[in-house]
Amino acid sequence: MASRAASSRPSPAAPTPSACRSSASRRKKKSASAGWYNNRAFEIEAEKIGRSPLTLEGDAFSDEMKKNFIERVREKFGQLDLLVYSMAAPVRTDPDTGKTYRSVIKPLGAPVEIKTLDTETGEVFQTTLEPASEEQTAATVAVMGGDDWKRWIDQLADAGVLAPGFRTLNYTYIGSELTWPIYWNGTLGRAKVDLDSKAEAIRGRLGADAARVVALKAVVTQASSAIPVVPLYGTVLFKVMKQLGLHEGCIEQIDRLFRTKLGKGVALDDAQRVRVDDWELSPEVQTEVSRRWPLLTTETLGELADLGEYKSQFLRLFGFGIDGVDYTQDVDPRIVPG
Incomplete structure (x- = not known):
């Protein structure tokens, strides 16, 4: 799982910085990116087979994220x-x-x-x-x-x-x-x-x-x-x-x-x-x-x-075109099916 833990990055796999900064009321009305749900689904499947994934979402170009990652690696993996x-990101500071x-x-x-x-x-x-x-x-x-x-x-x-x-x-x-x-x-x-x-x-x-x-x-x-x-x-x-x-x-x-x-x-x-x-x-x-x-x-x-x-x-x-999914049904974006 070490390689998965190392995959924090600003891309379709994480909410955008603007989404991270949005107010609580706005978050209740807006779903995350498809990649965010992919990460949650990955964690569920990994835990089913006894693995313990670590997923961090944020600006992987920043030293703050690197420091946070290092601390979590020490705690979880050593x-x-x-x-x-x-x-895959178009902009870097x-x-x-x-x-x-x-x-x-x-x-x-x-x-x-x-x-x-x-x-x-x-x-x-x-x-x-x-x-x-x-x-x-x-x-x-x-x-x-x-x-x-x-x-x-x-x-x-x-x-x-x-x-x-x-x-x-x-x-x-x-x-x-x-x-x-x-x-x-x-x-x-x-x-x-x-x-x-x-x-x-x-x-x-x-x-x-x-x-x-x-x-x-x-x-x-x-x-x-x-x-x-x-x-x-x-x-x-x-x-x-x-x-x-x-x-x-x-x-x-x-x-x-x-x-x-x-x-x-x-x-x-x-x-x-x-x-x-x-x-x-x-x-x-x-x-x-x-x-x-x-x-x-x-x-x-x-x-x-x-x-x-x-x-x-x-x-x-982006989660579309999947056999067995009824796309006409309403869903709660806050819930990731287990």
Whole structure:
């Protein structure tokens, strides 16, 4: 349960700061985010099998949250043997300077024209994205790079709550060349490179195997759905990987990571990353995705891609589209079913 305890973060998995500050009367009238209920449901299921989870909700970028977390870890676990850092947040305030940074999803150098998808209507269309400024690029690295990850590890190490042989993982995405104009070759890519440098710095302090960036396959998340081209790429990828018997969801790929990719002797790439995107980027998958890509139009989407699967996974993030749930019934948002 140590890794779960380490997953406090400002994202869809926690109420927003504004919700946390709202008055008592307002809280009675307003439900929390879907992620808040996911956390409560996780705690119920964990307790059913004799586990004792620790969930903290707040601004994971703040030193206050880190201090609170360290105190709770001492009380509940003593030390941590694993911390998984998985952050999806558009804004970060630097605890040292008080400056607030906002990330942007833009290309670098020149405008990029790229094919994308309106997931609501199923329309495939071209869009032009303007390049980021140097200031926007730096801000994106400040929010989505590795600085806060390293800050977490340094403070945990200084507090003496890391067990011998401690390891930390940071999940990332690299993707295929089809998404690179907006992803790897853009502001997001700069932030991802920063993760690699911070992983090296953590290894320099804690040991050769202490920190790894883990490259995962494309999945449906609230964060990824906001990136131009990625939803369209995902709908094609899912269909191809299903047809080849290689499709994995979030749970399946993380299960494969822990079962097969974290032992001694596992191959790393040139940047010392663990690769769980190997099935997505295999030649048989990418050759077929690349063949379909120029053929994609609004009219051919149903034949070449799987928009239905994408929509289903997105709805399920927020508790919708679940078999056996009667969505016409009134519910009390203050009650989490046991």
